[in-house]
Amino acid sequence: MQENNKQESVSSIDIIREGRINKAQELRDKGINPYPYKFNKTASAKELQEKYKDLKEGEETTDRYSVAGRVIAIRNSGMFIDLMDDSGKIQIFSHKQNIDAEKLKLLKLIDIGDIMGFIGDIRRTPRGELSIKAVDFEVLTKSLKPLPEKFHGLTDVETKYRKRYVDLIINEETRQTFKKRSLIIQKIREFLAQRGYLEVDTPILQTVASGANARPFTTHHNALDMDMTMRIALELYLKRLIVGGVSEKVYEIGKCFRNEGIDTRHNPEFTMIELYQAYADYNDMMELTENMVAYVAKEVLGTTKIKYGENEIDLTPPWDRKTMIGAIEEYTGKDFMSCSNLEEAVKMAETIGVNTAECSSWGQVIDAVFEEKVEPSLIQPVHIIDYPLEISPLAKVHRSNKRLTERFETRVNGWEIANAFSELTDPIDQRQRFEAQALAKANGDEEAMEIDDDFIEALEYGMPPTGGMGMGIDRLVMLLTNSPTIRDVIAFPTMKNKQ
RNA sequence: GCGUCUGUAGCUCAGUAGGUAGAGCACUCCCCUUUUAAGGGAUAGGUCGCGCGUUCGAAUCGCGCCAGACGCACCA
Numbered sequence: 001m002q003e004n005n006k007q008e009s010v011s012s013i014d015i016i017r018e019g020r021i022n023k024a025q026e027l028r029d030k031g032i033n034p035y036p037y038k039f040n041k042t043a044s045a046k047e048l049q050e051k052y053k054d055l056k057e058g059e060e061t062t063d064r065y066s067v068a069g070r071v072i073a074i075r076n077s078g079m080f081i082d083l084m085d086d087s088g089k090i091q092i093f094s095h096k097q098n099i100d101a102e103k104l105k106l107l108k109l110i111d112i113g114d115i116m117g118f119i120g121d122i123r124r125t126p127r128g129e130l131s132i133k134a135v136d137f138e139v140l141t142k143s144l145k146p147l148p149e150k151f152h153g154l155t156d157v158e159t160k161y162r163k164r165y166v167d168l169i170i171n172e173e174t175r176q177t178f179k180k181r182s183l184i185i186q187k188i189r190e191f192l193a194q195r196g197y198l199e200v201d202t203p204i205l206q207t208v209a210s211g212a213n214a215r216p217f218t219t220h221h222n223a224l225d226m227d228m229t230m231r232i233a234l235e236l237y238l239k240r241l242i243v244g245g246v247s248e249k250v251y252e253i254g255k256c257f258r259n260e261g262i263d264t265r266h267n268p269e270f271t272m273i274e275l276y277q278a279y280a281d282y283n284d285m286m287e288l289t290e291n292m293v294a295y296v297a298k299e300v301l302g303t304t305k306i307k308y309g310e311n312e313i314d315l316t317p318p319w320d321r322k323t324m325i326g327a328i329e330e331y332t333g334k335d336f337m338s339c340s341n342l343e344e345a346v347k348m349a350e351t352i353g354v355n356t357a358e359c360s361s362w363g364q365v366i367d368a369v370f371e372e373k374v375e376p377s378l379i380q381p382v383h384i385i386d387y388p389l390e391i392s393p394l395a396k397v398h399r400s401n402k403r404l405t406e407r408f409e410t411r412v413n414g415w416e417i418a419n420a421f422s423e424l425t426d427p428i429d430q431r432q433r434f435e436a437q438a439l440a441k442a443n444g445d446e447e448a449m450e451i452d453d454d455f456i457e458a459l460e461y462g463m464p465p466t467g468g469m470g471m472g473i474d475r476l477v478m479l480l481t482n483s484p485t486i487r488d489v490i491a492f493p494t495m496k497n498k499q
Numbered sequence: 500g501c502g503u504c505u506g507u508a509g510c511u512c513a514g515u516a517g518g519u520a521g522a523g524c525a526c527u528c529c530c531c532u533u534u535u536a537a538g539g540g541a542u543a544g545g546u547c548g549c550g551c552g553u554u555c556g557a558a559u560c561g562c563g564c565c566a567g568a569c570g571c572a573c574c575a
Contacts, residue, residue: 011508012509020526145509149525212575214574263569263574265574419575496565
């Protein structure tokens with residue numbers, strides 16, 4: 001039977017934590033701050049590994065460095081420590097011959113996970129490991145929590161996402177992914193800077209969330225007592241800047257927010273790039289898109305031939321171009337151009353088993369058929385061009401077919417990675433397109449676009465002919481890092497609270 | 500939102516027709532001074548995701564809930 005004075009259960013994590021707090025106190029008792037302010041690091045692990053790659057086994061130098069990083073392994077009672085910094089690993093060799101006896105005792109207070117600085121001379125051990133022969137060291141941060149086990153590491157995906165800092169400490173692959181992500185974005189900026197693009201910022205908090213078909217997050221500004229929404233696209237503000245003419249080429253890289261489901265390719269907040277170029281059309285945008293992606297791949301991976309899962313994808317320009325109608329005919333044998341209205345299109349779609357229940361226009365049927373019958377097959381990069389008018393409210397009518405627009409979406413690996421138009425610049429036409437969207441919204445289409453009156457007013461001042469393109473950065477990073485889910489390329493993906 | 504699967508020590512995983520939980524790593528102590536997942540020895544560590552139920556007895560069976568993965572739906 002249970003005693004009244006039953007013990008609180010103490011988990012091993014509490015015991016470990018308490019032990020480490022005690023070690024920190026022991027350091028303080030010796031006059032050592034376990035959380036000091038600064039360390040003079042003179043070399044990174046990688047620099048040393050490269051500089052001394054030809055140092056022979058067993059060879060010693062008197063080249064002195066200070067290194068710093070996290071202790072990730074301790075062997076032989078502290079005589080060997082693996083120290084990891086952001087560049088890589090280096091072994092620390094602490095022998096009693098080289099370190100003051102009192103100092104050496106402090107090594108007992110070191111745990112895996114602590115941040116340490118070591119000063120010593122470069123040598124390569126007889127077993128071939130480049131090492132710092134330590135003469136002195138300093139505790140830079142005492143850690144309180146144990147790291148995951150060294151061999152299997154951290155594999156639990158939920159923990160990887162919720163505690164990305166642990167994932168990054170443990171998994172080299174995760175570190176590589178986020179380094180590559182940064183490099184990809186840097187190379188995009190470089191590519192656009194070379195072409196005279198101006199990087200700008202536009203509002204994230206907006207009173208009208210438009211420019212895409214999506215449900216926004218809503219919030220409230222207290223001082224203004226005003227409901228606001230988070231942006232779902234960059235489009236309409238960037239076009240205002242084209243109207244203003246601050247630059248004929250502008251772009252923005254930034255977060256957008258869509259209040260929708262989460263899956264392997266969607267996170268509620270995600271990073272987009274949109275760019276606009278005056279006096280250009282969608283043909284120019286196709287060229288720019290493929291050159292930009294190829295440039296980034298070449299710079300980051302050294303090649304434009306990449307592997308994603310089972311697929312070999314060749315990003316070398318020029319990329320294939322297919323009209324949307326033509327692609328559908330290619331894969332289904334049906335020519336939807338021959339349908340002159342919704343009813344005929346629905347009938348034709350039914351003959352190939354496509355559900356059109358949600359479709360209320362010829363264009364939407366085309367979209368549904370395309371998505372189901374064509375999209376999954378488009379592994380190699382291809383620009384799908386000339387989208388139906390009804391589903392493209394921000395694109396100019398096609399110069400040679402009034403039912404279509406000058407719009408393309410670029411598909412790679414079956415995903416949409418870019419969406420681009422010859423931008424609609426006629427304010428009267430734009431208003432009518434928005435009104436058609438408003439009607440759809442009134443009829444229950446929650447994702448239909450909002451009318452943005454100020455944007456239309458901007459167009460009334462006159463926007464030059466403009467080509468524009470938007471691309472999901474996260475998906476590009478997925479492709480170039482061979483990541484199976486978007487959560488692998490977003491450092492802190494959206495997760496439900498644990499209760 | 501629907502379906503399938505998953506949740507056991509800090510981490511990686513076992514687990515018995517239902518009988519009250521185990522390993523390796525990490526932690527603590529001892530031995531060991533040229534290791535590479537170092538080694539040897541001895542400890543300690545658990546509301547078995549949460550709750551309710553069935554039962555003499557539940558990590559195990561049932562129901563509900565929470566979280567996650569995948570698929571579908573939604574969405575570019």
